Amino acid sequence: MEKNKIISIEHLTKRFPVGKGEFTALKDINLEFRKGEFAGLVGPSGSGKTTMLNIIGSLDSPSEGKAMVLGRSIADLSHQEAAALRNRHIGFIFQEYHLLPVYTVYENVEFSLLLQGMEASKRKKAVMEALEWVDLTDKVDSKPAKLSGGESQRVAIARAMVKRPEILLADEPSANLDAKNAHNILQLMKKLNQELETTFIFSTHDEKVMQYLDRIISLEDGKVVKDEKMKVEF
Ligand SMILES: Nc1ncnc2c1ncn2[C@@H]1O[C@H](COP(=O)(O)OP(=O)(O)O)[C@@H](O)[C@H]1O
Numbered sequence: 001m002e003k004n005k006i007i008s009i010e011h012l013t014k015r016f017p018v019g020k021g022e023f024t025a026l027k028d029i030n031l032e033f034r035k036g037e038f039a040g041l042v043g044p045s046g047s048g049k050t051t052m053l054n055i056i057g058s059l060d061s062p063s064e065g066k067a068m069v070l071g072r073s074i075a076d077l078s079h080q081e082a083a084a085l086r087n088r089h090i091g092f093i094f095q096e097y098h099l100l101p102v103y104t105v106y107e108n109v110e111f112s113l114l115l116q117g118m119e120a121s122k123r124k125k126a127v128m129e130a131l132e133w134v135d136l137t138d139k140v141d142s143k144p145a146k147l148s149g150g151e152s153q154r155v156a157i158a159r160a161m162v163k164r165p166e167i168l169l170a171d172e173p174s175a176n177l178d179a180k181n182a183h184n185i186l187q188l189m190k191k192l193n194q195e196l197e198t199t200f201i202f203s204t205h206d207e208k209v210m211q212y213l214d215r216i217i218s219l220e221d222g223k224v225v226k227d228e229k230m231k232v233e234f
Pocket residue numbers: 016017018023024025043044045046047048049050051052203
């Protein structure tokens with residue numbers, strides 16, 4: 001495998017059982033992603049964006065074809081291996097922030113490091129650094145219910161990035177945010193992408209997100225209909 005190619009999808013088809021038949025959500029997809037990309041799957045609702053992210057994130061498996069992520073074939077992972085891949089190497093950001101309501105901001109960000117068994121002093125340093133990235137060090141003791149939408153999404157970014165994953169998957173991350181907060185989180189993610197060389201893959205149909213992407217992969221009806229590198233502006 002070429003060194004910088006961290007995701008490789010070949011002839012991937014995904015079918016879901018529906019009633020007595022099945023529905024084909026992804027049709028013969030071929031895609032590659034390299035380290036450090038800031039790319040987006042763009043398309044109307046139902047075009048297969050979330051299904052694609054779920055397979056890359058080892059939350060789901062191909063029906064046919066191959067999805068290689070960080071050298072592993074997603075279809076061949078056991079539940080435990082998939083969980084370990086996600087916990088160590090893949091961060092997720094969702095439209096609904098999915099913060100744990102009974103935990104503080106600090107504890108929400110710390111959680112994945114506890115699962116990894118990281119020692120206490122290292123953990124504290126990593127959590128505080130992640131909260132600095134998203135400018136929320138003054139909210140460490142707050143519970144999610146006290147946060148605005150923009151703040152909640154920034155906590156979700158810190159939680160996803162604290163383990164310094166190779167891959168960050170963001171499923172419509174701006175959908176519940178106003179324009180100012182959407183730009184704010186996109187700028188933040190672009191900065192982390194550049195500083196940490198994390199590969200970001202978005203799903204979106206938000207123009208505000210699209211303007212930040214270096215690559216736009218257009219999905220329609222489960223197929224890739226366009227794959228464009230955006231021009232670098234001078
Ligand atoms: N678990 C499932 N069972 C049946 N159909 C599904 C399932 N998940 C997704 N689909 C269908 O697959 C299509 C693509 O869904 P999705 O990937 O969520 O699209 P998008 O994220 O682009 O809106 C939709 O028609 C959806 O209804």
